[in-house]
Amino acid sequence: MGRYVIRRLLQMIPVFLGSTFLIxxxxxxxxxxxxxxxxxxxxxxxxxxxxxKQYNLDEPLWLxxxxxxxxxxxxxxxxxxxxxxxxxxxxxxYPATIKLTAxxxxxxxxxxxxxxxxxxxxxxxxxxxTVLIFTLIVISIPxxxxxxxxxxxxxxxxGILPATxxxxxxxxSLLLPGIVLASVSLxxxxxxxxxxxxxxxxxxxxxxxxxxxxxxxxxxxxxxLRNSLIPVVTFLxxxxxxxxxxxxxxxxxxxxxxxxxxxxxxxxxxxxxxxVGFVTILIIIYLAANLLVDLLYAVLDPRIRYA
Amino acid sequence: MTTVIEKAEPxxxxxxxxxxxxxxxxxxEFKTRDGVAKAVNGVNYSVAAGETLAVLGESxxxxxxxxxxxxGILDMPPGRVTAxxxxxxxxxxxxxxxxxxxxxxxxxxAMIFQDALSSLNPVLSVGYQLGEMFRVHEGASKxxxxxKAVELMDRVRIPAAAQRVDDYPHQFSGGMRQRIMIAxxxxxxxxLIIADEPTTALDVTVQxxxxxxxxxxxxxxxxxxxxxxxxxxxxxxxxxxxxxMYAGRIVETAPVHELYKNxxxxxxxxxxxxxxxxxxxxxxxxxxxxxxxxxxxxxxxxAFNPRCDAATDLCRTEIPALHQVLDKDGAExxxxxxxxxLWKETLHG
Numbered sequence: 241m242g243r244y245v246i247r248r249l250l251q252m253i254p255v256f257l258g259s260t261f262l263i264x265x266x267x268x269x270x271x272x273x274x275x276x277x278x279x280x281x282x283x284x285x286x287x288x289x290x291x292x293k294q295y296n297l298d299e300p301l302w303l304x305x306x307x308x309x310x311x312x313x314x315x316x317x318x319x320x321x322x323x324x325x326x327x328x329x330x331x332x333x334y335p336a337t338i339k340l341t342a343x344x345x346x347x348x349x350x351x352x353x354x355x356x357x358x359x360x361x362x363x364x365x366x367x368x369x370t371v372l373i374f375t376l377i378v379i380s381i382p383x384x385x386x387x388x389x390x391x392x393x394x395x396x397x398x399g400i401l402p403a404t405x406x407x408x409x410x411x412x413s414l415l416l417p418g419i420v421l422a423s424v425s426l427x428x429x430x431x432x433x434x435x436x437x438x439x440x441x442x443x444x445x446x447x448x449x450x451x452x453x454x455x456x457x458x459x460x461x462x463x464x465l466r467n468s469l470i471p472v473v474t475f476l477x478x479x480x481x482x483x484x485x486x487x488x489x490x491x492x493x494x495x496x497x498x499x500x501x502x503x504x505x506x507x508x509x510x511x512x513x514x515x516v517g518f519v520t521i522l523i524i525i526y527l528a529a530n531l532l533v534d535l536l537y538a539v540l541d542p543r544i545r546y547a
Numbered sequence: 548m549t550t551v552i553e554k555a556e557p558x559x560x561x562x563x564x565x566x567x568x569x570x571x572x573x574x575x576e577f578k579t580r581d582g583v584a585k586a587v588n589g590v591n592y593s594v595a596a597g598e599t600l601a602v603l604g605e606s607x608x609x610x611x612x613x614x615x616x617x618x619g620i621l622d623m624p625p626g627r628v629t630a631x632x633x634x635x636x637x638x639x640x641x642x643x644x645x646x647x648x649x650x651x652x653x654x655x656x657a658m659i660f661q662d663a664l665s666s667l668n669p670v671l672s673v674g675y676q677l678g679e680m681f682r683v684h685e686g687a688s689k690x691x692x693x694x695k696a697v698e699l700m701d702r703v704r705i706p707a708a709a710q711r712v713d714d715y716p717h718q719f720s721g722g723m724r725q726r727i728m729i730a731x732x733x734x735x736x737x738x739l740i741i742a743d744e745p746t747t748a749l750d751v752t753v754q755x756x757x758x759x760x761x762x763x764x765x766x767x768x769x770x771x772x773x774x775x776x777x778x779x780x781x782x783x784x785x786x787x788x789x790x791x792m793y794a795g796r797i798v799e800t801a802p803v804h805e806l807y808k809n810x811x812x813x814x815x816x817x818x819x820x821x822x823x824x825x826x827x828x829x830x831x832x833x834x835x836x837x838x839x840x841x842x843x844x845x846x847x848x849x850a851f852n853p854r855c856d857a858a859t860d861l862c863r864t865e866i867p868a869l870h871q872v873l874d875k876d877g878a879e880x881x882x883x884x885x886x887x888x889l890w891k892e893t894l895h896g
Contacts, residue, residue, distance in 0.1 A: 442622075444665040450620050451660075452731065453653030454683050462679075463668055470670075541670055542715045 241538070244546035248534070252527045257309075263519045264305050267512050273297070276510040277321055291321075295513075308516070317520070318513035320506075326517035329502055333486070333518075337498035339409050340491070341483040343418030344425075349476060352426040356433020356472075357465060363438050371434065375427035387420045387493040404495040417494040421487050425479050432475055436468035443467070470540045474533050481529025485522045565637050566593035567738050567771045568617070568656070573631035575612050575795075578624060584842040586612045588795040589631070591869070594739060594771040599762075601774045601782040601803070603818070604792035605839050610775045613792075614741045617773075618658050619648045636738075654684050657732035659761075661744040663724035667716040673700075673727050674712035680734040699730040703760060722753035729761055739771040746781060758785060779822055783807060788882055791815050794840045794850035797869065798886045811872045811885035811894040813855045849888065861888050 274288050274297065292298045296307055308318065317326035359371040378386070394416055395403025405413040440446060441464055449463040486499025495501075499518060506514030538544045575587035587609040594600045604610045615621040617633055619640070633640045635656065640648060660666040668676055677699055678692030687695065693712060700708035703726040705719075716724055725745060732740050742761065746754040762785045765772045776782060782789060782803065789806050791799045791814065799812040810816045817835035837854035840846055849867050852858040870890055872883035887893055 444660065444662060445668040447620055448660060448666045448731075449668070451618050451652055451658045452680060452683070453649050453651070454679065455649065458679075458683065463671075467668065467670055542672075543669060543717050 241546055245531070245535070248531050252531075255527065256523060259523050260309070260516070260520050261305055263523075264308070264516055265301065267510075267515050268301060270510055273321070273510045273512050295319075295321075312520070317517035320511050320513050326513050329514060330517065330521060333497065333499045333502045336409055336496050337484065337486050337491075337500070340414055340417060340421065340487065340496060340498060341480070343411065343414045344421040344483055345476075345480060347418055347422040348426045348429055348479070351422075352429025353433050353469070353472065355426075355430040357437055357460075357468075359430065360434040360437025360468070361441065361460070368434070371430055375430050378423045378427040383420060383424065383487075383489045384493065386423055387417075387490055390416060390420055391493060406495050407497070409496070414496075417487075417490050417496060420493070421483070421490045425483075429472060429475065429479075433468065433472050436471055437464060440464055440468045470537070473536060473540060477529060477533035477536060481526050484525050484529070486518075566595045566634075567636065568773075569593040569632075569634040570613065570617065571632040571634065573613060573616065573633065574629040575609070575616055575621070575626060576629055577626050582843045585845060586626075586795050586842055587616070588845070590792070590795070590797055592790050592797065592800070594773055596738065596771050597766070597769040598788070599765065599772040599774060599786045601776060601786035601789045602792060603776060603779070603782060603789055605777060607839050607842060608792040609795035610792050611743055612795075614658070614743055614773065614775055617741060618656065619652060620658075650684075653680060653732075653737070654735045655737050656739045656741065657735070657737040659725075659728050659732045659740060659742040659745045662748045663721070663728045664716060664748075666728060667724065669716060672713045672715055673719070677727070677731055677734060680731065684735055695734075699734055700727070702733070703727070703730045703764075705730075721749050722757060725749060725753075725757050726760065729757070729764070733764060733768070736768050737770060739773070740765065741773045741775070743775045744777070745774075747776075747778070754781070761785075779818065791818070794845050795842070796850065796886060797884075798851065799884065800869075801872075801883045802881075805880070805883060809894060811883060811890045812887045813857055813889075813893055814851050816893065817854075849886070857889055857892065859888070 274283060274291050277283070277291070278288075289298070296304050299307070311318065315327065317330065319325050320329070355371045355375075359368040362368050391403050394400050401416045402413040403416075405417060445467075446459065446464050449459045454463075484499075486501070486503060488500040488504050490496070491498045491500040492504060499522075502514060503518045505511070506518065538546060570590055570592050573587055573590045574585075577584040577586055586607075590609065590613050592600060592602070602610045602613070612621065612626070616626075616628060617640070628641060631641070635651060640651065643651075667673065674693050674696045677696035678687070678689070681687035681692045681695050682689070697708045697712050700712060705711060705723055705726055711719075716727070719727065725748075728745070732742075740761075745761065746757050749757060758781055761772070764770075772785075774782070774786060786803045788800065788802050790797050791806075791812065793814050799806070799810065799815050801811070806815065807819065810819060814835070817833075820833045821835060823832055835854055840850050840853075846853055846863075848861070848863040848865055849855070849858070852862040855862065865888070867886045867888045869884045869886045872880045872885050872890055872894060874880055875895055885893070
């Protein structure tokens with residue numbers, strides 16, 4: 241187990257270096273950031289040269305990458321063109337994203353697993369069909385449509401929940417964006433749970449549990465659900481990593497200044513340091529989430545051993 | 548706690564002759580897309596305390612479906628009991644509420660399944676799964692349950708039980724896993740154990756050990772045992788009486804040794820002839836011609852008639868009753884019945 245973790249951590253190093261270098265190259269391929277800074281006007285050559293010098297943009301790309309990686313180890317993610325450090329941007333963005341993730345993830349787990357369980361236990365019944373149709377609709381509609389429609393109906397028309405979140409992130413203001421963000425994953429979780437529950441409900445060990453005279457509640461929760469959740473937890477773990485990466489669409493619709501919001505602005509304004517800095521953090525989160533999911537397997541299923 | 552069952556027990560004491568379990572004219576069918584499969588068509592059998600009844604038959608003969616109906620673990624739908632009674636200590640279990648039946652399951656009537664690996668929960672330790680019996684039925688604490696689980700594992704002779712109680716099913720060998728299944732069935736010292744092909748998935752050497760253990764524990768606790776099998780070898784050693792099933796019906800019942808010596812039904816005769824014998828080394832194995840009947844379309848008359856060499860017109864039109872078998876002098880042979888129009892010829896001819 242310990243050796244497995246060490247090996248996985250070592251494997252992360254080339255993945256991390258490779259993916260950060262790729263994002264570095266891709267951001268530079270977008271065009272000259274200094275030109276973009278000046279918009280339609282032609283930049284003053286002296287000023288442009290000075291900015292280039294300040295941000296090491298006059299150096300060859302590989303050297304820029306090395307300088308950047310060197311700074312990373314001093315927890316310096318670079319500086320944006322308007323002088324803000326990316327570290328401070330991360331510090332404002334992440335609390336918002338973490339709060340949104342917490343709300344969305346809770347909704348996803350409770351309703352996804354709940355609907356899936358009901359539907360899997362009553363295959364072919366009306367509740368099963370309702371869940372199937374509902375999830376199909378949610379999966380097929382893009383997030384920006386559900387987002388704007390719910391914002392308009394719930395937030396503006398009926399005024400049940402705040403239409404936007406803004407600076408002050410309360411649970412109430414995050415509920416609507418949380419539902420929108422959770423909806424698609426929730427549908428997948430429900431369908432995945434339904435499939436595994438339906439499969440396992442015919443398993444021999446469930447029949448044994450019934451033959452032991454256990455109450456139905458115990459059969460379902462301790463025997464059926466415990467086994468059915470193994471693939472679901474894996475999906476949830478990977479999805480948690482994705483949610484922590486920010487929600488570009490949802491955060492923009494509801495004006496939440498999280499990771500997705502800043503990342504979007506960084507891309508639009510060709511702010512190299514912002515994009516590279518945020519993506520670097522995202523890569524680390526993804527790698528960590530993946531490792532955790534793999535380790536969780538062994539906790540959930542004692543048959544799995546790591547070598 | 549279990550008021551209903553406790554009410555049932557005095558009634559049993561009043562009539563000591565009442566069998567522990569009696570199945571009367573049980574009919575079970577499955578409704579599927581292809582039609583209605585008649586899996587069990589009027590089964591009758593009974594087991595007394597301390598007695599072993601072997602139910603013998605091919606796959607699809609209805610022996611397992613009958614057992615699952617007794618346990619109340621048949622999938623309904625598609626399964627459906629269309630007629631009959633299952634009397635436990637004189638009370639019809641088919642008329643009981645789900646809760647009443649649940650309290651009998653595992654506690655009074657326990658079941659051992661064929662494949663212990665798939666029948667045990669792969670993600671829970673064997674100690675937990677054994678202890679669950681005490682926690683649910685007797686309200687034992689986690690600690691007590693675990694101690695009792697170790698005791699049980701000792702009882703079925705699993706080496707180093709105290710160290711292995713937290714192991715998972717996949718960490719045990721096939722024979723040890725089946726011992727755990729037996730321990731689980733035995734946990735609350737039930738009146739009756741139904742063992743559905745308990746040794747089929749095991750090595751031959753281990754089969755004998757597991758069967759001996761089961762027989763020994765049954766004798767010790769004076770339990771009734773319904774042993775479902777298609778292995779004639781297993782039956783001979785442990786059973787008191789045999790019920791042979793074919794196409795959802797009992798075709799012959801007899802005390803075990805009489806059946807082996809002198810079968811009264813052509814199907815039983817065929818089964819016995821198809822056992823490989825040492826003195827026939829090199830010769831072809833006998834096989835009953837034809838295939839087991841399609842349960843969606845059971846042949847008219849005696850279901851065995853298309854495969855029977857002695858079949859007459861009567862066999863093709865009229866379903867034979869389960870006749871009392873008589874000896875050559877016309878005296879009743881106790882416990883011997885045959886569902887063959889030609890039982891006399893089969894037995895004496």
